[in-house]
Each structure stands twice: as C-alpha cells, then as structure tokens.
Amino acid sequence: MALNFRALHLYTAPLSGCSARIRIASHLKSIPLTYHTIDISKSEQSSSSYLAINPNGRVPSLIVEASSNERFTITQSPAILDFLSGHFPEPPLLPGTERPRERARVMELASLVACDIQPPQNSSIRKKITQDFSGDSEAWARWVYERGFSVYETFLETGRKEIGEGKYSVGDAISLADIFLVPAVQGGLRVGVNPVKWPILNQVVRECWKLEAFRKGGLGGHGKLLP
Ligand SMILES: N[C@@H](CCC(=O)N[C@@H](CS)C(=O)NCC(=O)O)C(=O)O
Numbered sequence: 001m002a003l004n005f006r007a008l009h010l011y012t013a014p015l016s017g018c019s020a021r022i023r024i025a026s027h028l029k030s031i032p033l034t035y036h037t038i039d040i041s042k043s044e045q046s047s048s049s050y051l052a053i054n055p056n057g058r059v060p061s062l063i064v065e066a067s068s069n070e071r072f073t074i075t076q077s078p079a080i081l082d083f084l085s086g087h088f089p090e091p092p093l094l095p096g097t098e099r100p101r102e103r104a105r106v107m108e109l110a111s112l113v114a115c116d117i118q119p120p121q122n123s124s125i126r127k128k129i130t131q132d133f134s135g136d137s138e139a140w141a142r143w144v145y146e147r148g149f150s151v152y153e154t155f156l157e158t159g160r161k162e163i164g165e166g167k168y169s170v171g172d173a174i175s176l177a178d179i180f181l182v183p184a185v186q187g188g189l190r191v192g193v194n195p196v197k198w199p200i201l202n203q204v205v206r207e208c209w210k211l212e213a214f215r216k217g218g219l220g221g222h223g224k225l226l227p
Contacts, residue, residue: 014219040059060075109169117148142191142192142193149185153201181208
C-alpha cells in the first residue's frame with residue numbers, strides 16, 4: 001500500500017552523480033524533496049552525524065517521514081529510485097515487463113554506469129589512489145570513463161539496430177539509463193573526457209540536456225551546462 005508522506009529528505013552533494021540521479025528523477029516526476037547538502041570537500045559524508053544516517057558514508061540518502069510518524073532511511077541510489085518510482089509512477093522510467101527487451105536494456109545501461117563506471121573512480125577511491133598508492137587518480141578516472149563510455153556507445157549502436165532508433169538511450173522515452181548516464185558524462189567532463197568521441201552517446205546527452213529536469217538536477221544542481 002502507498003505511504004502518505006510528511007516529508008522526503010534527500011541528503012545530496014552538488015557534484016555527486018549518484019545524488020544527481022535522484023534530483024533529476026524528482027524533477028521529472030515533480031517529487032517534493034527537502035535537500036540537505038553534504039559537503040564532500042569537507043568530508044561531511046564521514047561525520048558521525050551523517051554516518052548515523054548512512055553507515056556507508058556516501059550520498060545520496062533519503063529519509064522518509066511518513067504521515068503515520070513512521071520514519072525510515074533508504075541509501076543507495078537504485079533503492080531510492082525504486083522507492084520513489086513506486087510512489088510517483090509517472091512518468092515511468094523503466095519500460096514495463098511487456099517490453100522485456102527494452103526493459104532489460106535500460107537496466108543493463110543503468111547498471112553499466114552504476115556498477116562499472118561510477119564505483120571504480122568514486123572520490124574516496126581516487127583519494128586512496130593518490131594518498132596511499134601515489135597514483136594519478138585523474139588519469140585513472142579518465143581511463144574508467146573512457147572505457148565505460150565506449151561500452152555504452154557499443155550498446156547504443158547495437159540497440160539502434162536491434163531494438164530501434166530513438167532520441168534517448170532506449171527509444172523515445174527518458175529512462176533510468178539516461179538518468180544514470182548524464183551525470184556520469186558530466187563527471188567525465190570534470191576530468192577532461194569529452195563525450196564527442198562517442199557520437200550516439202553525445203547526441204543522447206544533448207537531447208536529455210534540453211530537458212529542464214536534467215539541467216536543474218545534474219551536477220552542480222542548478223543548470224551548469226555541458227560545454
Ligand atoms: N552505490 C552508491 C554509490 C554512492 C557514492 O559512491 N556516492 C559518492 C558520490 S557520487 C560519494 O558519496 N562519495 C564520497 C565518498 O566515497 O567518500 C549509490 O548508488 O548511491
């Protein structure tokens with residue numbers, strides 16, 4: 001049964017791609033969120049007060065205050081998106097089970113970003129590479145993004161042949177794949193990875209960027225444009 005809410009509190013960082021996924025979805029779905037900014041440059045994600053909310057010490061986290069006074073926390077952006085989509089189904093961000101191929105492709109692409117592109121170059125990993133292993137963490141991040149975006153482009157190419165043409169990652173409707181992709185591309189830009197190398201991906205990102213939800217919710221939070 002759907003819950004009634006008093007408030008939905010999002011713990012978010014302006015330059016966090018994982019938080020941007022939730023911000024973009026909430027703009028697309030007109031979900032009223034109360035933002036609480038965590039400053040990663042000051043390591044606020046590792047403060048004891050934040051660790052009490054999210055023991056993983058990462059953003060985003062969502063605190064749900066239900067009308068019944070029930071209060072609970074959800075961490076991990078896919079879990080938060082699943083919860084929000086359950087309560088705010090329109091517009092849907094995942095094709096229905098009657099379209100198994102499109103649905104699987106959306107999940108594949110979103111997972112490519114969530115599992116194979118974002119985690120290996122997350123800020124705490126980069127810090128470790130620099131501080132403990134004297135490595136060049138920006139070069140590492142560039143390699144991770146470039147590899148990941150090349151794979152994403154290959155899926156877009158085969159998808160267009162096998163599933164069909166479309167403006168966005170899968171077809172003509174915005175999906176979770178786009179919501180995961182755009183902040184990742186913005187993250188890549190911050191370390192010098194230019195998406196023009198991947199023409200279909202670049203076109204998809206540009207289509208998404210025409211939508212206010214992406215400009216408002218993306219990295220920087222308030223309309224920081226792609227170059
Ligand atoms: N799997 C998590 C990843 C969360 C994550 O890595 N968040 C990053 C920002 S995008 C973060 O908080 N980094 C700070 C740190 O690792 O200390 C999710 O999807 O929510």
